[in-house]
Amino acid sequence: MKFYSTNNSAHQVNLAEAVIKGLAPDQGLYMPTEIPVLSEDLLNKLPEMTFQEIGYEVIGALFSSTLSQDQIKELVDHTLTFDAPLVKVEDDVYSLELFHGPTLAFKDFGARFCSKLMSMLMEKSDRTVRVLVATSGDTGSAVANGFLGVDGVEVIILFPKGKVSELQEKQFTTLGQNITALEIDGVFDDCQKLVKEAFLDKDLNEKLLLTSANSINVARWIPQCLYYFYAFSRLPKNGKKVAFAVPSGNFGNIAAGILAQRMGLPIDQFVAATNVNKVVPDYLNGAKFAAMASIATISNSMDVGNPSNFPRLLALYDNDEKTLKNNVKGYFYSDQETEVAMQKVKKAGYTMDPHGAVGYLGLSDFMAENSDYQGVFLETAHPGKFRETVERALDLKLELPERLAAFMDGKKKVEAMGNDFKEFKGYLKGLF
Template sequence: MKFYSTNNPGHKVSLKEAVIKGLAPDQGLYMPESIPVLPRSFFDKLPEKSFQEIGYEVISALFKADLSPKQIKDLVDHTLAFDAPLVKVEAGIYCLELFHGPTLAFKDFGARFCSKLMSMLMEGEKRKVRVLVATSGDTGSAVANGFYKIPGVEVIILYPKGKVSELQEKQFTTLGENIHCLEVEGVFDDCQKMVKEAFLDKELNERMMLTSANSINVARWIPQSLYYFYAYARLPEKHKKLVVSVPSGNFGNLGAGILAERMGLPIDMFIASTNLNKVVPEFLDGAPFSAKPSIQTLSNSMDVGNPSNFYRLLALYNNDENLFKEKVKGYFFDDEETQQAMAKVKAETGYILDPHGAVGFLGLKKFINQYPGEYQGIFLETAHPGKFKSVVDEVLGINLELPDRLKKFLSGSKKVEVLENDFDAFKNYLFEFNHV
């Protein structure tokens, strides 16, 4: 399978180059040259298959030309080492819980796949790989824990100072070893911009091997499609139309769902649910796509004003904006609406949402209420509520018990360096780091 750049379909590279480079030289995102459609027999037998069995077939359809059956099995088994339960919240409304991995966030799936695939592709290489990551919260913790102590790989994480929760921060800043953290005086978009500039800097790339583990990397993005197949397999009513609501920031997770649908999964509609960082919902409502400065909200992992995966979403629909707008609806909600949803769901069902899941729930309800009895819906709960304990406790008036895995991170000491919001400062850091 070759991978092309969203900015230039004529620029095609191998799987190894797409994964190791992360970003195309023209700043485009890599996309599979063709998207295989799985046979009807696969979907008929989905309810009988385990998560891993689904994973073998989906990943084989995409990567069988590049990886052996044993490599695919090892890759999938490593990635899907924990469950993704589908929980009924109310009649016709299901929550896909994606927080049962090591860092209790959905990005554990992609980070584990990416680290394992990268180590496979780099086998025999003598040079170290420098993985550059910008995070607004959960990406940092998932990537740090996914690559922790992986030989031949150094991870450098940039995150906005004061704009991630304490638990999120502790999950990636306390590890040490091959995980290096930079606290940037700015917002997530500033961190992301510096990472992108580093990938395009000729001098840096001549002196070191740089790659990304953000959702811009196909190895982080593609495996997220697996849990959409798994969720559909466990829906009790296959005859009803299905709408899936995805709380969205950088839009990799929504893109993975659309990839699953393009491969044949019968999802009738997607909802792009966001907070006040609403550039994509505005586009879907008729406005031109225009990046804006990010706005800080309670659902901080979605505080992205210039989502990198937007052009990947368009590419999945063959750059047909009308088709994109037919298949995806966008809604946005402010912090007050988010808190009200958290409180209402807890009071009526007993289910505890984190702020991101609450945004996904709101988008799903808004759509379904327009079509009474026509759709069943799934919304994604992308992080354990304990990762946002202070918000959850205040909104719900409870003292949420933290899982032991989160408690363990809280006891660690931060290991960080402060970086000014300046690419030259970041470049100098990388040059100095390269000599260590």
């Protein structure tokens, strides 16, 4: 399979180049030139299959022209070592818990897949790959832990000073080994801009092998489609339509769900739910797409004012804006609304993190107008990752899972840096 740039469909590369380069030379995102459609017979058998068996079929359909069956099995087995249970919260409303991996966030799926695939593709190379990662929270911890100790790979994580929860920081600033954390004086969009500028700098790329493990990289993005297949397979077959509500920041997660839909999974509606960083909901509701300065919220992993994966949303619907807007509904919520939702659902016996709460709100508003649906909202991180916010909103004391609590004992190691590219380039040149 080949991959094309969203900025130029004539620019096509193989899987290895798409993964190792991360971003196309024209700043486009790589997309598969063909999206395979799974057979109706296979889709009907999904409820009888394990998560891993579903993974073999889906990843096999996408990558069998490049990877052997043994490689596909090894890749899936390395990725899917933990469950993603579907939990009933209300009548016809389910939480897809994606926080049962090593760092207790949904990005563990993509990070583990990406690190394994990258090591496979670089197995015969003697070059060191430098993975540049901009994070607003969970990406940094998932990538750091996914790549920790991987031979031939060094990870450099850029995060905005004072805008990531303490626990999230500890998960990627205390590891050492091949993981370096840069504390940027700015917001997430500044971190993302520095990474993109580095990828486009000719001088740096002549000397360093740079790549990304953000969701802009196909190896991070594509495997996220797996848990949509799995969740759908576990839903009751009651004749109702199906909606997935996705708390969204950089929009890679919902784009992966749409990829699953394009592969034949019969999802009837997507709901893009954001905090007040509402560029995409505004667009879906009739405004022109216009990037904005990001605003700090209690759902900080979604504090993105210029979502990188927006071009993928359009590409998945063949750049047809009308089709995109018909298939994806957009909603946004304030911190106060988010906390009220957390309190409401807690009274019913379920604890949500602030990101999952935004997804729940989007699903609730959609289903209030569409009673013929059952719906799934994505609970993207364990509530303990946002302990202070959750404890304050719910007036309770959370007990951290053991593997989360262990991070709090680590010593934070970071390098402080401004948001000027010359300073960042100077740091990277020091690696020559």
